[in-house]
Amino acid sequence: MDNPLPNPSIDLKGRRILAVDDDRINLKIIGGILRHEGYEIAEAASGEQALEVYASFQPNLVLLDVMMPGIDGFTTCRTLKRTYGDKCAPVIFVTAKSEAEDVVMGFDAGGVDYLAKPFRPKEVVARIRTHLSNQQLVEQQKHLVDQLSKANAAKDRFLGMCAHDLRNPLSSIRGLAELMDENAIGTLTDEQREIVQTIHGASQSMLQLVNELLDVATIEAGHLKLAKEPTGVVEMLERSVHLANIEAAKKSMRIEMVRLANDPVVEVDRNKIRQVVDNLINNAVKYSPRGSVITVIVHASESHAGFAVRDNGPGIPESERHKLFKDYGRLSAQPTGGEKSTGLGLAICRKIVEAHNGTIAVENIPGRGAEFVVSLPIHR
């Protein structure tokens, strides 16, 4: 972080207090007490003057007499609050009569506290210290939040840049390995082929990780732009189911789709939603035992429509449920065919579905596996 944090131990010396009173003697007394405490003091003899001095002095706290000729303390306070809004320094009213009504009016006008005349120096000092400390803590907190959001944005930018610059070389490594495996530079020996396939596999998983990191960075930075169009749920699923069936066949599995009589229509960014569909179906293939059947079920209600992916995997242990849709939330279940997992897939799914104002949830089917349900608002 570029700026050092303000000193966390609360040192209030040098804080600026604006004292406003039409009575010179009162100003002198209060000024004496406060200067002795190490504060910097500015004085004003009327509400009008207070507004002027406030602008140039930028106090951390205002002590404001209620009864003054010209505009009174309450009006002065309201004007200050209106002019400076959230940034306005706390105002403590000073009143000769500390009657309940006066006090209430003071709070209504935006005051944080009141002090009764004649002053008791210890009370004045204690109350002022409390309000200045509060104010300083609020400032520190704002500063911290500000620094953290800047650091977080910098992290996302860095992640995005990093992932972006890694993609090209990784694609080349993967592509060259694939071409060698296809005998593009001549026939390979068994050992050479094994090495080339290892290079291909490793660069392929790195590329996937980098792509997912880029997705997360894009989404986190608020740069996820959706190009939504009305799409039938079956239309949304078909291609992914078809492609996944080719992979699934390698594990003697198959994916079946259960349709409705009328295909419901939702409004989605087809590319982004395909990522969700692919991810859920691929997960089901990844974690289900060889030879099992995965079902993709279309569902619809009055307001929502979507699909469910039902697998035959180990289900989601209750103790791990909370990690499921979080970044890097890898669970204990292991892929059944040695596939890789980055722990980002479902987090990205959730972010994409939520960007569509939809929901994603998971249920365990006792003795069978898990069911992931995606619901999206119906298109009208």
Next chain:
Amino acid sequence: MNFSGSILLVDDEAHIRKFMSLLLRHLGVTRIFEAHNGATAIEVYKAERPDMVMLDVNMPQMDGLETLRALKTIDPDCVVVMLTSLANRQTIDQAVALGAANYIRKDAPPEDIGRALADTIDTCFESDEGDADGPAPTP
């Protein structure tokens, strides 16, 4: 791939040129020229008149769009396929508006790249295959 013409490959990154040229050779393209920046690409284009140009979008100094503009000034009929690393819709639209025939994502699997190239060749050289006989290649 049914293509007897020559291709000029333009990318500032050597590994991309290596990958793409191996892929092109694997697909049966025998006459391949390479350039590592826009200025060289224009020189090579003027000297060799290749049938197709594969042009990187992101290059230092003279970028892909600028190079595309220059190539189109030299030869309004030149067939240019843009090479992108991320599908940046805006850049692609700009390239198409400037006369690019197609775009290919460099991070796509070789199979997909091959298919996109074949599509472009089918569209651009369908009726006048004779045009695809360019000058003699440099090995």
